[in-house]
Every structure is written in C-alpha cells, then in structure tokens.
Amino acid sequence: MTDVMRQPESAARERGRVPTPPAVVAAAPSGGIELRSVRKSFGSTPAVDLPALSVPAGSLTVLVGPSGCGKSTLLRMIAGLETPEAGHIHIDGQDITAARPGERGVAMVFQDFALYPHMTVAANVGFGLVLEAKHAGRGALPRAEISRRVRDVCDLLGLGDKLGRRPRELSGGERQRVALARALVRRKPVLLLDEPLSNLDAGLRAQARAELIRLHREVAGTFVLVTHDQAEALSLGTRVVVLRAGRLEQAGTPEEIWRCPANLFVARFLGSPAMNIVADSRGRLLGWRPADAIALGVTSPPAAPTDAGEVFEGEVDVTEFVGDRRMAHCVGDHGPWSVEFPAATPVAVGQRIRVLVPAGSLHHFDAQTGTRL
Amino acid sequence: MAGVTLEPTPVSPTPPAPPAQGGCGVRARSGPWVYSAPAILSLATWVYVPMVATGVASLLDWDLITPARYVGVANYRRLLADHDFHRAIWQTGWYVLMMLPLATVVPLALAITLWLRPGRVSSLYRALLFLPVVLAPAANAVSWQFVLNPLQGITNTVLADLGLPGPGWLNDPSWAPVVIVAMTTGKIIGLNTLLFSASLSAIDQSTIEAARVDGATSWEIVRHVIAAQLIRPVALLGLLCVLLAGQWVFTNVALVTQGGPNGATDNVYYRLYTYAFTFFDTGTAAAAAVVITVGVAAGYVLVRLAIGRVRHADAPTAG
Amino acid sequence: MIAVRHVGLRPRVAVAATGRHAAILIVIIGLLFPLFWVAVTSLRPANDLFSTSPIPWPMSVENYRDAIFRFPIGTMLLNTAIMAIAATLLQVTVAIGAAYALVRFRPRWGGAVVLLAGAAVVIPPQMLIIPQFLIASHLGWRDTYLGLIIPQLAACGLPILLLREYLVDIPTSLLEASIMDGARPAETLRLVVLPLLRPALAAVSILVFVNTWNEYLWPTLIAPQVNHTTIQAGLQLLGNQEGPTSGALLAAAMITTLPVLAVYAIASRRITHAFLQSGIK
C-alpha cells in the first residue's frame, strides 16, 4: 500500500514543501491489473476490444493513442464507470468486473480535475474517506485520523497552506494537485489518471510531469495514465500501451516501443517529427527517424554508400529552424522524407541532398500488413 | 522485459458475463427507477390517466350523477357548431395577441434597462416589479375592480375631474377584456422581467465592455450583443407565458367577469369550465378539452418551428 | 418599449436618464396603484369607501374587524400557505428525483420521461380537472390538505424540465468523481448535486410556489368549504354574498396581501438573487 503517506512527523516538519523522498516500502507492490477478452462498443463501433492485457503492479503504465482509440474507455472500465460488454477485469487477482467503483481499489484523477466547487480543499480531499468511514459504521476511521491523513497528503503535494481554500481560489497547478491528493488520500492500490496534464499550460506541464514521476516513485502504487501525447507517454511511463481503434498495437517499456515499433502505426505515432516511411526496391517499407540520418554531403558531391546503411537522395523543399537543429523536408524518388541536421549545416531550398541511415536505425515493415519484419 | 505484455493466449475460458442490457452500456438497474418513480407515478396518476379519461368522457353524455351514455362524436359536432365556443376561440386568440408583446417586449425592455445600469435603484425596481406576481389573484382582482368602479372608483373620479368621460371598464364589453389583460399582465411583466434579468445576468459583461470600446452605442449593444443572445429565452418564455397567461386570464375571468359582459371576456378555458361546472355537461367539456389541447399542441409546434427559423436567421449576427 | 428608446438612443443625456426612471416608475405605479388604493380604502369607514382622498381619514378598522372576526380569513391564509409550500416541496422533490435519475443514470427511457414531462406542461389543466376531481374524491380527499396538495403533482413537469437543464450543466466528471470517492447515488445527490444546484433550486421553487400560490381552480373544486379552502377561493365567498360587503372584502384582500408583503420585504433580495444567479434559460 501507499505507506509513504504515513509520515506525519516529517510532513508536518516540512509543511509547504515537497518532502524528501521517503524510503519506498520494499514489499511487493499491489495493484496489478489483468484484462481478459474485454470488449465494449458504442452503438456499432467497437470502442475497446482487447483479448488480453496486463498492467503490472507498481508500474506507471501510460495508455496512449490518437483520440477515439478507446484509451479513456479502457481507463473508465478499470475505474468502473463503464462496464464491459464482455470479458473480465482483475485487480490483484480478484475479478472486479462487476464491483462498484468505490469497492475495486482504484482512485481516479479526472482530466478537468472534477473538484467539488462548493467544498474546501480539505473537504474535497477528505470526501472519499468521510464516506468510507460513514459506510463502515462502527470501527470506521476516526475523524481525527481522516483529517490527519488529509493534512499529510496535502503536505506531500505542497497544498498544506491551501486547505481552507475553495477550488475557484486555486491556480491550475494547485487544482491538479488537489485532484491528485484526493485520489491518493484513499491509499488505493491503483491510481487512474485521465489526461491529468492536458488542462495545464505548457510551462507547468513539464514541471507536473516530473512531479508525477516522483510521486509514483514515492507512492509505490500502480498508476495508469491516459494521454494522447506520445512524448508525454514516453517520458512518463515505465510502460507504454499504444492503442488504436480499440485494439492494442503495442505494449512495452518506452525504450522498447521506441526502438522496435511493432508496426507502421506505432512507428508513425511515436516521435515528432514522425518517422519517414518510404517504399524500398523490394516492395517493403523502410522507416527511419529524421534524427538518425547522417548527412553525406550537402554541397559536395555524394560519397559512396556503405554497406552499413541505406542512402537516400532528395531535393530540399522546405527548411525549418528548430533551435539547435534544422529540419529539411525533402522530396525524394520514393516520396517525401525529412531529416534533421545540426543548426549550422547550410541547407538551401532546391538543393539536392543525400543522407545515410545506419542499418541499426532502419526499420522494415511489411507493405501489406504494416507489421515489423 | 515488458510488464505490460500482449499475451498470445486466447480468450479466457470463462464465458463473458453478460451484464450489458443494450448498446449503450450497463446501468444500475434499480437506481433510475427508484429516483424517477415518484415523478412517473405523479404524471401518470394526475396527468395521463386523467387525460385518457377525458378523451373517453368526450364521447359520453354525462352529468357526473346519472349514468353516462355513449354518444360518439355528438359532443364534438355540437361544440364545433356552438357560437359561444367560436367566440371563445377568437377571444382567446385576442388575449394571446395582446399578451405576447406585454409578456416579451415590455419586460425585456425593463430587464435590459435595469441590467445596463445595475445598482441599488435597479434592484429596488426589480423587486417592486416582481411584487404583483406574489399577490393573491383574488386580492389583485378585488383591487382592480374597486379602483375601476365606473360610478365612484378613483380612476373615473380623476378622469371626470380632468373633464374626460370615464368608460364603464368591466361593464363595457369593449373595455372589459382590456382590463382583464391589464390585470393579468401585472403578474406576467413582473415575472418575466425577473426571468429576463436572469438570462441577461448570464451574459458576460466583458462582451459589453468590448462593444463599448469599439464605440457601439447602447442601442447597438442592445441590438447586436444582447438581442442575439436573448432570442431563445425570449421566444421560449413568450411561449411559456402564453400557456401560463391562459391560466391566469382564466383565474381573473372566473373571479371578476365570469365571461361577461355579453361574453366579451370569455375564453376557451373559461368556456370549458362553464360546460363542466356550471352546466355539468361533462361530455361537451371533455370534447372542448380535447379540442383545446390539440389547438395548444398545434400552436406549440408552430412556435417551436418559428423559433428555429428566427434563430437560424439571426445566427450570423450572434458572432 | 419606451424604456428601450430612452435608454438606447441617448444614453449620456440626463434627459434620457430621467426618461428611463419615469418610464419604469410609470409601469410600477400602474401595476401597484390598485393595491395601494385598496390599502388606503380598507382603512376607511364603511360609509366612506369611495372617498377620493389619498389619506384614509377618518380612519376605521371596522373593515378589518369584519374580515378577521366574522370570516375565517386566518384559516384560509394558513391553508393557502400550507398548500403552496407543501405542493412546492413535493413537486420540487419529485422533480429532483426525476432530473437526477435522468442525468445520473441516463436510462434508455429517459427521453420518454422528458417527453411526458414536457407534454404535461403544455396540456391545459382544465382538460384534466374532471377526472382529477373524481380520483381525488374517490380517495376521500375532498376538503383535506391531501386533496389540495397531492394532485398538484400534475404540475411537476415544469420543475422536472427546468432542473434537468441545470443538472445537465453540472460536469459529468463531478458525478463520476463522487462515484470514485465511493458515494452512493443518494450521497452524490445530497452532498454534491444539491449544494451545486442551490441557486437553481431556489429559482425553480419560487416559480413553482408562485404558480401554486396563484392556483384558483383546483381549491375551489376540491376544497369548497370555507374552513378548508384557500384564500383565492375563499375571497369569492365574501364577494358573492347578498348585499355589499366591499369594506370587509377590501380588508380581506389587504390581510391576504400583508403576509406576502412581509415575506417579500424580507426575502425579495434573495428571491431576485436566486433568479439572477441561476440564469434561467
């Protein structure tokens, strides 16, 4: 469980600041999720259709995909806000497919934070605990314990001096942290986050990302986060699950799916600018990332190709200056592709250029099925 | 390797539980029923069962006491040939036409005026305007009757002092319906001013400031900014008020003129009431109820269509 | 119309400001003068009712004595208040339930309920009154509070529609958040929805109360007896007597008005605020 929050002394001491990371409890983390043959459709369009998927306990798993890929539906099915038409969901080995949201060991952070506008921060955070205590009847959590836990978690998130405020008196970042606090305070093994960063402005978002990662480390629970932003997915997740049209495209660590995208879709979806895809002479598709290309001569005559890679030639159509790098969008024999150079590299529109992509950076896909070869 | 894995294993052996009821996911089974049961029961008992009963009664000859007799559409035939009913229909149309501007334009103008210059005085005005709404209609009726007493009421006394002939007001068939409308609109103006004020308060003041910065005059602001945003509430409230007005007119007619003098203040609602509770001709009353309901429904549909058209036409100005 | 012209065309001219005030005041005086005049007149002795002096002198409370001691006006006022308050509470409670069910659970048959409620608003009450009367009579509800109050549930369509509109505006995620927090449906309603709905509830309740308070037809039928009826129907009794009882009638009208005025004087700000905050659509 999320024992990190049982640190009242240190939290009180360092009120208002994020406390030093406490020792993570080494006990096996809980919150492993198994989905089996889960299916859900809205009308005739299938929203989610997953033969099997598992989210390991203690991971920060990011569900990512373009809008409408079913990632939110999947998250809401885990939460219990939607019920699958078929299949089963297990958390820590228990079938919770039919359990009520409050009883399945999950907490959730909503995209718009969904703070109760009429309640103070403390009341927002404590709402779930108070209800839990009420439902438990005798032997419930005492009031003092509730308020202590609320205080602790708010301290952890730097909200210690905002307990009496109402949501409308808080900044966007503070609201997000209240939403997190509300989810964390209940110490559920699984924390679901539905696009938690999309309502923050750009500057805050980078900071919030780091905070989330730290929080995950400290809390040692299972986090399942939904985002449509591939960069966010790669930077946040310990596991990334790429979905498209309700189906699983690939799941793995960020490195795995970055290095070995399982298919054309994943390859194109990850990275900005997107991977170049061109057809090669053997009827396969070749992919490479713009940053992986080595310029073979921009002004000088081309050097001879080596075995260690593939050479592409094309004419520069548009150039883009992106700080320390410069992008060149080219039109080649097999179609358009892009390449990234150091900023100092002189590239002019209309110029013919050749690039070498090392063999290790080349990805091969089947032209028909799009699967990795 | 991956904690999250795509397992090649096929579908789990346990057959998928079928909790779904239909295409749109699963709901708690009892929840919605329990919460809406009181409303559904209320509507069924006090609206829909009576409605069907009225439909049946319209085919009967029945005075509530002696056994009913089936007479087919005879009641409808008699009703549609009844001059009193024709007159009541025209008179109702007249009331609606008189009420509509008083229920929309006047309160809207008042609401906008009060809204453009918010403050204590405006709040006071709004409060005073709302006052007639909560006055008991019976007291309201008594007041108007007393003030408009043709022989010695204060109105005609003042008119006489000014050398003007005082009309017979409620005794004069051409004035009586006007007085009824005046008595009724007191309430409607107050209520709608407040309702329009509420709609206005939802408009962002900054749009008005922006318009002012752009050099728009108050009139232009009203025309382009406010009017565009208020068309829907105005139209809907106008509609609602025509419905309510029918009831409030009915009350005033029942209290003050009983349809007279000479049928001048009659309307379909009062006519229905007369058939039902003065003449105890339940069948004809029920037939009138059916005819009126069909008429109101038709009017409602027409107004809805008209609103759709107005909104469509005004969409570009809304910006 | 007058007001718009003055306000709109020359806003900065002092004349326009005066004109604006004048126009509003004319409307207000026009609407409230009869009441004022009755207030004055009710204090005159019976043989001086039609005096044109705006000051009731010589003054007499004889009319009030007649109305209070020889007519059960207090009972009638109480009946009216009980009926209006109870019917409002009942209608709004029922409507909250329905609106909440429609928004919280989104049942497939929700559209049908909305349609039924909407149609109930449009159906003229006179169409239903004979069967309603027979049902209520059959239940033995004549001349009872039950008879006055329960059948007014027929009018619950309007609050259902209005409250549903407001409820739809509450972000779904708030309801879901409360579910995630382990709230049962009733708790979500009580702890999350109702507090958020407070201004809207006030506005809708006032609207319903006004309608119920103004109800005339139903009380005259279901509770015709003087001790069981409402003031709307009861004043008819005074007005219908053989011989002129104008004085008592005027006093009764004023007595009827006074509690309303008192409540209104205290609560008018809240009432108008409730409307303004709710931003009725």
Place this chain on the structure above:
Amino acid sequence: MMGAERGRFRFGLAATVVAVALGLTVSACGGSSSGTAAGGSGPVTIRFMSYNYGTPCCGAGTQQLIDEFEKANPDIRIRPEAVAAADVLTKLRTEIAAGSSPDVVQLGWSKAGEARATLPLVPVQDIPTTTEWQTGIDGIYPNILKAVRNGTTGKVDIMPFSVSVPILYYNADIFRAAGLDPDRPPTTLAEVKTAASAITRTGKQGVYVAVADSGKSDYLTQSVMNSTGGGAVNASGAVTVDSPRSIAGLNAIRDLVVSGLQPKVSATDAQAAFAGGKIGMMVYTTAAMSAFEKSAKGTFDLRTTAFPSFDGSKARPTYSGAGLAVFGKDRRRQQAAWKFIRFLTSPQGFTILTKTIGYLPLRPAIVSDPAYLGTYFQQNRHLLPSLSQLNDVTPYTYFPGNHANQAVVALQDEAVTPIVLQGADAASALRATATKIRSLAR
C-alpha cells in the same frame, strides 16, 4: 454514460417523498367521513351547506341558530359547510358526484328548478307525518307556501327559508335635494322615471333596477316580466321570455338605460354606488337591507317602499333567496334534517334570522308579537314595506328540462345584461335567447 455501479440503494430521496406523503395523510384534516354513519343509535351528524355560514354578514346569526338547535337536540350535531351563493349548485352537484351529498342545503330559488329535475332531492313535505308537517308550517304565509310549491307534484319539496322580495330602496336625502317628497315615494314605473329625471338633474344617478343580478338569478327579470303581464314561463310550461308582454317589461328597463336615468353598470357596482349615496333609487332584493343600512348609517336617510307597478297593471314581484332542500339518503338522517329545518323556520328561528341577518319573517304573527319580533320591528321599520308584499308574491317559475340553470344563465348573460349595460334592443335579444332556451329544454 455512467453508473455501471449497481444500486444497493439507500432510500434517500424516495423515502423523503413517501414520508412527506404519509405525514400528510396522517395530519390531514377531517375529510368527509360523516357519510358513513348509516343508521344505528348515538348522535347523528348532519351536514348543512349554507351560503350564509362563515360570512361577515350572516355567519354569526347562522352559528347562533346552529348552537341553539344543538342545545335543544343533543342527539343531532350540525356540521355547517360554507359555499358561495352563486356556487351552491356546482358544489352540491360535485358533492353528489363525489358520493357524499350534504343533508340540508340552503339552495337559491333560481337553482331549485334544475335541482328538482336532475338531483336526488328528498321532498321535504314527505319526510314528516302529515300532522307534523302541519304544525311545522303553521302560521307561514299561505301565499309563500303556494308560491314555492313544486309545479308538478303540488308539494312543498323545498322549505321556504330565506325568502326575499324585490323592493324599491331610495335615498331620502337625494329626494329632498331633487325637490322630491321622500314621504311620497314613487309607486309606478312612470313615477320612478319622473323622480329619476329630477334626480339626474342634480348630478346624481337616478335609478337602478338590478335585473342583471350578479348571482345570475332571474328573480328580478321575472318580477319585471310578470309586472307587465308577461313572464318567463307560462302556465303550461312553455318559454315565454320573448312574448310581447315580457319584452315590454325589459323594454321599460331599457328605456331607463337609454334615457340616461339608469347608469350602465353592473348590479355589484350599482349596489356599491347606492350604498355610497350616488344613486337615488334602487330596485333590489330585501337581502341587501342590512348591508345598505350599515352603509347609510350616519351618511344618508335610507328608506324603502314596495316594488313599483308597471304601466297600470298590478306589481307582481316574485321572490329570491333560498329554500332548504334535503338530500340525505337514509331515513334517520332525513328525520334529523327535518327537525333542523323545522327549527330554522320556526318562529324562534326566524326571530334570530330576522334580527341578525334581516330575512323576512315568514309568519305574520311573529312580527307584532313582542315575544318574537314585536320590539324589533318597532325600531327597524325598513323591512315593513316588503312584508306587505309577501301576501301577493308570485311563484318563481323554472325553465323546463334538465338544463334550467343553463337557461337562466343564458337569459341573464345574453339578453338581460346587454340590455342593461349597452341598451341593447330587448326584442331581438330576448328572441335570440328564447330560441336557445327552447333548444336547451329539449
């Protein structure tokens, strides 16, 4: 889409609603439970529907009567129920339709016709034994008993109670101001016209004949028609409102209206205006007496005289007011109702009625008897001229068929009111209305 959660639902809202409803059931007042006691012993409670009860003018007197009756008859309890005079028939009918008819009803005479035709009326004369009946009616003006009889059965099926007659009220101060002699009031319509034109010259209104009565009763219309030799219905039951003689009656009223001698206002307004000293004369029911006396007190000299005669023929006013009708189903309640009725119409009852409400005493003997009203009439002389009329009051006539009341409403609304308020042509208005009334009779 939400709510996958299933509801172990804790009652919350629904419970509140149910509780409210139940609470109301428990606390609801009384209800009409009296209809249950059918026979048996113990005190019997009977329902008395009255338009006097609970009103400022007459409530106290009615209560006094009930109290004294209950004191004298401890085994009978009276439950009074107040209704508006104009609504008696409506309320009565809805009560009966709802299956709970009142036992004794103060029923306006204009509504008696329809009540006889369509409601389960128990003829009052049939309830007691013949001797009991004879003692009950002993001393009542024979003419009144004759006038209220049911035309078909010849029986007194509704007991005469608050019988009023139309009389001429006049304001002696206005008479003097107009140079008229208040001690010689007009006795014919021609004299009324002369007096009225003298009064209008002083700036006051001349006269108001309240034919378009606010209760939509046609007693004055009938009185006027009778007095010109016509009538609403003839001896064989045919509708005669459009007969030349009947038309002549209303034409005489129209004449007053168009010549400006009678203001074009409703009876209610005229009543207030007469009470306010603005009208010189008013032909109206004796029921307004106490109210007029109250207004006149200290402001003007109120006097009364008999209903005027029209163009030479004898004045033939009919009566208004109400009778007591019995609707109770079982024998025991009918007997109790009869006891109550006999008390109300006894010399003792009428002493209270006349003193507190101003109803005409139906027994000539009690007017001079100091044990009853002797002293009262020595001080209150306004009622005396009307007493003399009781001797020759004409029967009230009813339109045939089941829609008698609807016919009366049509006559008053569509013919009489336009004549009074707009000076409409009497002949065409009455002819059109007569057609309608005849069609209603079918």
